[in-house]
Amino acid sequence: xxxxxxxxxxxxxxxxxxxxxxxxxxxxxxxxxxxxxxxxxxxxxxxxxxxxxxxxxxxxxxxxxxxxxxxxxxxxxxxxxxxxxxxxxxxxxxxxxxxxxxxxxxxxxxxxxxxxxxxxxxxxxxxxxxxxxxxxxxxxxxxxxxxxxxxxxxxxxxxxxxxxxxxxxxxxxxxxxxxxxxxxxxxxxxxxxxxxxxxxxxxxxxxxxxxxxxxxxxxxxxxxxxxxxxxxxxxxxxxxxxxxxxxxxxxxxxxxxxxxxxxxxxxxxxxxxxxxxxxxxxx
Amino acid sequence: xxxxxxxxxxxxxxxxxxxxxxxxxxxxxxxxxxxxxxxxxxxxxxxxxxxxxxxxxxxxxxxxxxxxxxxxxxxxxxxxxxxxxxxxxxxxxxxxxxxxxxxxxxxxxxxxxxxxxxxxxxxxxxxxxxxxxxxxxxxxxxxxxxxxxxxxxxxxxxxxxxxxxxxxxxxxxxxxxxxxxxxxxxxxxxxxxxxxxxxxxxxxxxxxxxxxxxxxxxxxxxxxxxxxxxxxxxxxxxxxxxxxxxxxxxxxxxxxxxxxxxxxxxxxxxxxxxxxxxxxxxxxxxxxxxxxxxxxxxxxxxxxxxxxxxxxxxxxxxxxxxxxxxxxxxxxxxxxxxxxxxxxxxxxxxxxxxxxxxxxxxxxxxxxxxx
Numbered sequence: 001x002x003x004x005x006x007x008x009x010x011x012x013x014x015x016x017x018x019x020x021x022x023x024x025x026x027x028x029x030x031x032x033x034x035x036x037x038x039x040x041x042x043x044x045x046x047x048x049x050x051x052x053x054x055x056x057x058x059x060x061x062x063x064x065x066x067x068x069x070x071x072x073x074x075x076x077x078x079x080x081x082x083x084x085x086x087x088x089x090x091x092x093x094x095x096x097x098x099x100x101x102x103x104x105x106x107x108x109x110x111x112x113x114x115x116x117x118x119x120x121x122x123x124x125x126x127x128x129x130x131x132x133x134x135x136x137x138x139x140x141x142x143x144x145x146x147x148x149x150x151x152x153x154x155x156x157x158x159x160x161x162x163x164x165x166x167x168x169x170x171x172x173x174x175x176x177x178x179x180x181x182x183x184x185x186x187x188x189x190x191x192x193x194x195x196x197x198x199x200x201x202x203x204x205x206x207x208x209x210x211x212x213x214x215x216x217x218x219x220x221x222x223x224x225x226x227x228x229x230x231x232x233x234x235x236x237x238x239x240x241x242x243x244x245x246x247x248x249x250x251x252x253x254x255x256x257x258x259x260x261x262x263x264x265x266x267x268x269x270x271x272x273x274x275x276x277x278x279x280x281x282x283x
Numbered sequence: 284x285x286x287x288x289x290x291x292x293x294x295x296x297x298x299x300x301x302x303x304x305x306x307x308x309x310x311x312x313x314x315x316x317x318x319x320x321x322x323x324x325x326x327x328x329x330x331x332x333x334x335x336x337x338x339x340x341x342x343x344x345x346x347x348x349x350x351x352x353x354x355x356x357x358x359x360x361x362x363x364x365x366x367x368x369x370x371x372x373x374x375x376x377x378x379x380x381x382x383x384x385x386x387x388x389x390x391x392x393x394x395x396x397x398x399x400x401x402x403x404x405x406x407x408x409x410x411x412x413x414x415x416x417x418x419x420x421x422x423x424x425x426x427x428x429x430x431x432x433x434x435x436x437x438x439x440x441x442x443x444x445x446x447x448x449x450x451x452x453x454x455x456x457x458x459x460x461x462x463x464x465x466x467x468x469x470x471x472x473x474x475x476x477x478x479x480x481x482x483x484x485x486x487x488x489x490x491x492x493x494x495x496x497x498x499x500x501x502x503x504x505x506x507x508x509x510x511x512x513x514x515x516x517x518x519x520x521x522x523x524x525x526x527x528x529x530x531x532x533x534x535x536x537x538x539x540x541x542x543x544x545x546x547x548x549x550x551x552x553x554x555x556x557x558x559x560x561x562x563x564x565x566x567x568x569x570x571x572x573x574x575x576x577x578x579x580x581x582x583x584x585x586x587x588x589x590x591x592x593x594x595x596x597x598x599x600x601x602x603x604x605x606x607x608x609x610x611x612x613x614x615x616x617x618x619x620x621x622x623x624x625x626x627x628x629x630x631x632x633x634x635x636x637x638x639x640x641x642x643x644x645x646x647x648x649x650x651x652x653x654x
Binding site for chain 2: 084095178249
């Protein structure tokens with residue numbers, strides 16, 4: 001059907017307007033969230049939040065020291081376990097594996113990264129908690145390591161893939177063994193990108209709550225023992241958010257603000273590193 | 284130490300020999316070798332030669348002791364990552380066996396869930412998961428696709444970058460914090476909307492999906508949060524797909540006198556609808572397993588109701604809420620079997636979506652021309 005030019009023009013403008021409106025709506029949730037977070041959270045971030053342990057229900061004051069330290073411990077040990085394995089797998093994919101094996105592994109990682117985190121928590125429960133007979137910080141780290149592995153592999157592999165083949169060939173031409181090429185040439189050339197991937201994967205697991213419910217379990221006291229239950233920041237925010245106490249809601253917002261500053265800060269930092277790296281490559 | 288490395292180099296050199304003439308012909312410009320080949324094939328050729336060289340080098344390098352170790356170590360890492368899927372399936376199936384033995388797989392379709400009385404029907408949770416996911420996707424899909432069109436086709440590059448950064452940051456916000464925001468901001472807004480519908484003189488509350496008392500928590504609030512979480516995924520995948528549409532496709536539209544919107548709706552969207560479908564599958568797989576935010580705003584009542592305003596329960600929420608308070612090992616096993624459902628569905632959806640996107644990448648073949 002042929003319509004007049006002016007009709008098509010008006011129709012086009014109208015539909016383009018709808019697209020622009022959609023783009024506007026798409027950014028609303030982020031700013032609405034950040035607005036409320038800062039409005040509610042700014043007043044509850046004080047030194048006590050970092051230095052005090054939580055108070056019993058109904059009493060005001062207290063902080064989230066145990067949860068902050070717990071999160072650092074659990075996320076830290078997951079990172080120590082997950083990142084070397086992830087980078088190793090990515091190096092295997094780019095340096096050794098044939099193209100079909102690489103794409104099969106990539107497919108597996110894509111599928112893995114889509115598995116809900118609560119299922120990874122159930123897996124860690126069965127792998128670690130059941131044999132140990134009790135909840136533990138260790139099982140929480142295992143769950144987080146499961147979640148971060150595919151993310152580390154995917155980002156590292158993409159970054160290694162960007163390293164020009166001529167660099168590797170130069171190494172081979174000099175008779176350098178492959179492990180030396182991978183560690184001193186490929187990984188080094190891709191270092192900023194690999195670092196970006198690490199930061200992104202850590203920030204992805206730092207806010208995970210669902211798997212913590214039945215692995216790290218939570219703990220109202222200060223504990224740094226990997227074999228006993230431990231509090232983590234997102235889990236504590238969850239418990240406080242669904243509690244009936246106003247003071248706990250206040251603490252939950254304060255904890256949320258700290259967590260978001262950490263996660264968004266890390267995300268922006270990783271983007272900056274990548275941007276800086278690409279700029280230095282181009283110049 | 285010297286001898287094996289020389290041995291190692293020889294096959295590599297042998298592998299390099301055949302492609303050498305075509306490789307050197309490129310910088311020489313119009314040499315005899317360059318004339319014998321059509322120009323467009325030139326950039327493709329070195330890629331093929333490189334893999335041959337790589338294979339030769341690899342074969343040679345297995346002779347090197349340290350290299351063999353390195354290869355074994357990294358290969359073990361890769362096998363561990365790929366094996367994680369199998370480990371997950373095996374453990375989840377093993378964990379659900381007691382439940383299956385006790386009441387059979389068919390019991391999943393019963394609507395009664397009462398662990399203290401050994402009733403483990405999952406129908407209400409399946410319904411809740413499906414309903415909230417559909418609500419979330421029904422909002423996120425059009426919003427994401429239209430936004431992607433605006434970013435790729437309409438807005439200036441700089442503004443588009445700022446908007447996509449903002450939406451990507453949204454993806455970084457943990458689910459539990461969106462749930463916190465949901466409890467204190469979104470739920471009151473939803474409640475106000477529900478009160479408005481309830482009091483509306485038009486009798487809107489007689490429509491089944493708007494029926495029930497206004498509580499705020501329920502399918503609608505959960506669906507809205509899921510839409511917020513699915514949006515970044517759908518947007519980024521759709522954006523990638525739109526960027527892969529060759530410029531010639533746009534030029535063809537304009538040559539026929541199409542307006543920009545006609546080019547978008549009749550030439551560009553139809554060109555990449557498969558990719559958009561893949562994007563929506565990915566988004567769907569993602570929202571199915573979302574736990575924390577949904578648990579915080581859905582009301583956690585196991586019931587099957589068509590109303591958007593009713594409260595419900597999802598597979599992930601019931602696992603999160605009841606796992607640590609399960610009255611028996613059988614109840615734990617039943618909850619693990621719900622997790623198994625989530626696992627299998629997410630694997631299937633992700634695999635299907637990835638395969639679609641891979642085929643799309645091969646089929647379109649317009650990557651060099653992408654904008």
